[in-house]
């Protein structure tokens with residue numbers, strides 16, 4: 001099996017406000033799928049827990065301190081550039097306002113008004129809507 005066939009673990013965070021709005025970011029130039037929208041996050045480094053990776057990425061990308069997050073679901077996807085295993089967490093507790101520390105655009109969204117989304121993230125939106133607008 002070649003090295004590229006091994007899945008890469010990615011920690012992804014969905015910050016959810018009490019009104020159900022969630023934070024999306026746009027992938028910066030220079031990355032695969034530049035310009036596509038995604039939930040903030042990034043690759044887990046060797047020896048790092050997924051939750052620690054999530055906290056590190058939120059601090060590096062957005063200047064946000066994640067105070068708590070719950071694992072929600074895991075999705076695997078094979079892209080031409082990588083085979084990824086995405087660990088999605090939902091956080092309702094954080095400190096700070098998002099800042100664009102890596103030059104990326106971001107937006108709080110209720111019903112989804114930005115696109116395109118990364119292919120592996122598209123099915124999540126319907127599942128998320130069931131959760132956000134359950135009652």
Ligand SMILES: Nc1nc2c([nH]c(=O)n2[C@H]2C[C@H](O)[C@@H](COP(=O)(O)OP(=O)(O)OP(=O)(O)O)O2)c(=O)[nH]1
Pocket residue numbers: 010011012031037038039040041042043044077079082084086118119120121
């Ligand atoms: N953050 C995030 N990544 C996603 C989502 N959906 C999805 O398929 N991915 C994929 C795209 C990438 O192949 C991978 C994330 O890796 P990345 O390249 O953005 O991570 P990173 O910031 O650690 O990158 P780098 O240090 O290597 O530049 O996960 C999503 O909703 N959020």
